[in-house]
Amino acid sequence: MTGYLYYPGCSLKGSGAPYEKSLLAVFSALGQELKEIPDWNCCGATAYLSVDQDMAVAMAARNLAIAEKLDGQDVVAPCSGCYLSLAKAKATLAEYPDVRARVTAALGKASLPYEGRVAVRHPLEVLLTDVGPEVLKKRVTRPLKNLRVAPYYGCAILRPYPGVPSPQAPHSLEDLCRVVGATPVDYPNKARCCGGMLTAGVQSVGLRLVEILLCEAKAADVDAVVTTCPLCQYNLEVYQERICKAKGKDVRLPILYFTQLLGMAFGLDDHALGMDQLLRVPLVAPCAGVKA
Amino acid sequence: MAEKPKVALYWCASCGGCEEAVVDLAEAILDVVAAVDIVFWPVALDFKVSDVEALPDKAIAVSFINGAVRLSEQKEMVELLRRKSQLVVAFGSCSHLGGIPGLANLWDKASIFDWSYSKAPSMEPGATTRPMTKIQVPEGELELPEFWDTVKSLNQVIDVDYYLPGCPPTPKLIANAVQAILTGKLPPKGAVLAGTKALCSECDLNETKPDKLLIQDIKRVTEVQLDLKKCYLAQGVLCMGPVTRSGCEALCINGGMPCTGCFGPVQESPDYGGKALSFVASIVDLEDPARAQEVLAKVADPTGIFYRYSLPTSKLGRKKMPRRK
């Protein structure tokens, strides 16, 4: 039993395409297999839980049951939202026997026994604990010196089913930045919500949260914000122009996935990392020397 | 010259090790043979059941019977020997307590046959052969003994006078027992012909056991390089010495293996496995219940470890099986 099962989630097949590309590229560069769970379904996200608890849990659990049926390796869920949904479903099934009885009965109808054997992991934690900083460091061929980075975790992988160590004072992203030679800045709001679905639902609120995060990063004079979640990346990236226009201040900044940062340091091709799919082409100045 | 006392030896459900143990008496066996007249010993000598049947009742001075009882044929044989003998000695753990074959009480006949004849990996998959008690052949009807659901110790089938414990009993204990019988210096009926205390009392390593025997982890012998000069329990390896009757002089322990309990419980303890379980629970010293559970879970196959030799004679006796149609 080697490698990991991979649960992409819907975003990585759409707007989060650069995340999927860079994730797969980095894992393959490290010789770690990621096997996509066959015919996975949506994790249920936040929406399903607002409508029906059992169905929401069943949605997530179906994916875990399929994983169990395979070799039962750890499931890697790169989207923080998916990570949370899967982890929460697993915890709910373990904690509440009534829910478990109903959901396992329903899964049973699809011949998917569920025992709760597989672990749900976030790739950031996998890279730093399973692979380890030493191995990552060895693989770095282009140290990203002079690069100042704001580490931004968002909410879902820190709580309440922490996907990285020390959820109260996380340091995984900072560790990763140091591995690739970049400088992580002190970013006090690194665990604050990016606005989530509110950027779609109640834009005035959502965009204010985005604005605060971007202003803070700008004030810290960073070259990029590094994220761990497709929704965070999307929210911080796509509304920049609009906030600039509405607020009359420059909040334009490249928003990277941590896998892209790692891939760059590994010397992987920009295209393979989906860099060309970002709206704001990153790091021209600090990386100019590196690219030459 | 007075007639030598007659002796019979027989085996039931056993591995044959007890028979080896008799042979292992080495030169001493010659003294025994000189002193007694062996009238029945299917493993070694060619006597027939009819020879035994021909003897008058109580003609045999003593029968040594090893092995548990799990076939109708074994029942018939031990009843026959009981009739013909003045003394019956249950020889070895299987006969004494049920022994390793007694672990079959975790299943029943149907599930055992199911596995052995159908489900176990086989060169001939799909075979459906099952042993039958009767079959017609051209020469007439053949009969095989009935296989029981439940394995029994010898005293659950016939009246037993003495017990020689061990898997197998040690040469010294056998010699002592024979000596006692020959000289007539016998303890009260029902006695176990071994020590009265638990094994720790005669184990050299007991000196090295810490006063507060508490362990944080349980290890299997394969997981550690045992210090052969230090009490195994103190090293986290489960040794059943504290629960087990003495008399073997810590044979296994001196040979680098922990005691597995073949001598069974001391007289006063009603249930070997229950005592063993409570003893292990007593020495695991962990505050965190989750960690304690984790460590205790490392006792792989608790029934097999705590009731290794004594399931049929324990308070549990056997596993309750679902009623079959």
Added chain:
Amino acid sequence: MNPPAEAPRIGVFVCDCGFNILGVVDVPAVVKFAAALPGVVHAEEYKYMCSDPGQDLIKKAVQEHGLNRVVVASCSPTLHERTFRRVVSEAGINPFLFNMVNIREGVSWVTEDKVQATEKAESLIDAGVRRVTLQEPLEARSEPVNPNVLVIGGGIAGMHASLSLANANRGAKVHLVERQPSIGGNMARFDKTFPTLDCASCILTPKMTEVKIHPNIRLHSYSEVVSVDGYVGNFDVTIEHKPRYINEDLCIGCLKCIEACVFKDARFPNEFDLGLAKRKPIYIPFPQAVPTKVLIDPHDCLYLRLGTCKKTCIDACEKDAIDLEQKPDRVSLKVGTIVVATGFKPFDARRKPQYGYGVLPNVYTALEMERFLSPTGPTEGVPLLQDGRKPETVGIIHCVGSRDKNTNEYCSKVCCMYSLKLAHLIKERTGAEVYNFYIDMRTPGKGYEEFYERLLSEGLKVIRGRVAEVTKAALTRAEKDHLIIRAEDTLAGFVRRIPVDMVVLAVGLEPQSDTQELRRMLNLSCGHEGFLQELHPKLAPVSTATDGIFIAGACQGPKDIPETVAQAGAAASEALSLIHRGVVEIQPYTAVVNEELCSGCKVCIGMCPYDAIGYDEEKRVVHVTEVKCKGCGVCAAACPTGAMDQQHFRKELVMAEIAGVI
């Protein structure tokens, strides 16, 4: 076990307990049932068996029927076992040939089903009769009490207890052990005390001096108790004196050595000032320290660390008191009673990272603020920001680490009051605007509520809301370069962001980090929050499950100075009462070993919570020290061979009782 010497003649007495039992259990039927049980020669019922007529009735029946064993079926033994044992004893029967069956709490109070209740009462009595048949006569024993006392901890609790004990003038010694170089404890760190605002030093220093000069107190400062053996009345104690590298008998506290140290500047964090001020390798903890003796920190001293130094201190000492080769030294004592007064540990504010302690500048704990406010503290009584300015606004956050299931669930009790005190002193010294953030303002106590009102009238800003975070991420111009406290003003219903210059964290009180080791050494128990556990929360608040050991002060739970002192007095009085009585009675429920069966496997030794079992190397069997044994029965249960048994709870008795029930 030997069979009873004489044939049992058992009397069964069933109590109606007014309607308590009679209302549910068919008592006449039960009496009839009991009378027919084997061994029973007499059975009767009465309205209140515990009343004087009820007691007489038992005595009379013993005489009339020649009873030699008695069963009373009534309430819980915790209530009246003592009573009936006395009655039986007065009637001439050994009190351990009596058994009490609970048919009230266990039967009539827990069901309304009369048929089942009657059946259950009958089977319990059956069990009781079977058990009493096998019971043996036992004798309680007594032992003398050593008049010396050990007091562990030299804070206000330990000092007060020591003085109370010493003043009784019994010609015996009180051994006061303090692990710090000076006595005084945390109270010595405070500037003022609530609610009277009197100066802590002014009331503490005289007590410290009294301890020092009292002829009946032997002070072991900079020392730790390393082992305690024995039992009530007869404890053997070993104390280790840590090396000060100064001969305590010679040092007169002139401090010339400190002056002479090759380190010209104080550069090592001073423990007493919680690292806020610096000291030299050779130092006294604080000016009023008792004993006023210097000591050397071997981690900082050049000679002790590296072996090379000019040793200017030795030259400076006129008394030749400095001994750089000093080694730890152990003394053994015999005492009869022990008072534990080891105090508390402040909650480590780093465990609440959202408040920025240790990360953000100008965030301090309350104890650090006490030092800032002390005239002998690092800023001589005026709290200052790191840049040397006086703060203009200060936020005090209550309940840091308290009332929080993520850290400590309990209320630390003193934080509201000390936070108000700190607010007052900060305002007084700096003129700053002070905000107190609280969940509930808890000020019960004499003069406490009045103190709160006083603070309110002084213009203290109080916000009812627990602070979610302290951050430096500013959103407005006013917030820039400030610490921003974010809390909901729950009374106004608005979330507020309040910029302040300084944050004080009102950290809660926790058990000392080595409480578990202490607990094991003394065989005490701890509550789930980790403080030492009293025997009974109401009726035995300073006693413990180990006879002869008493607890006082914050080691038992958070409490303020008045309550600590009261407890210290109570503990001293409990100890004195035991000493005065002179003897202790030992219950005979002890474990006994059948040496014929014991294989010396030692399983029981590890199980015994009272250190009562030892191993006899000669005989290769264990033996029970009867006076230490509490009769908990753990050893008997753990014994793999049945060699261990417990008097009054022998296996046969328990099995007989079970047989009666089922």
Added chain:
Amino acid sequence: MQVVRTVKYEEELDAGFTNQVASEPGGDAIWNCLQCGTCSAICPVSIYMDKTPRRIIGLIRGGFRDEVLGSLSIWICTSCYACTVECPQQIRITDIMYIAKRMAMKESQYQRFVVPAVEEAFVKMVRKNGRLTESRMGIKVVRKSGLRSGVAMFPIAWRLMRKHRMSLLHVERMQDPASLRAVLDALEPRHAPTAPAAAPSRAAGA
């Protein structure tokens, strides 16, 4: 300015409401609330809520069913779990928000607010395809939230499409969405007996 009567008579409250919430998974610790306000203070969006999370808990405990289910707060919650992690009483406030959302949905007790409408649309799409197509979802959001926001979203959508991160043509779906529907359908009848006839289950096109 209108004058409103704010007194609450006991008969206007729902005494069983608290227990109903407390009996749902995640609602069990609600009795422990100290009303300390940590949840409101740590919440990134409480300042936009009509009732802070602390008040929502207080209202649930008081039986103020209509006030809770009709509040905007439960739809503003972004489900970031900051309150749940920080709560000193370990009350799962986020889960309680979900419980309230589900009750509001079932009872149609919500204003025609965009968030619940979007969530219904999400559920419908996922039920059909097993997965979510962001572009289609985007269109639905725009339709719910009005033309003006649609115009504003156009440049963003255009840029994402050019970067191949969004497509109007591609539909993300499982190979066999029926296998998921089989699981979900198995959970459906549970609601049938309990749901009042007047308020049909809103849980996506049964």
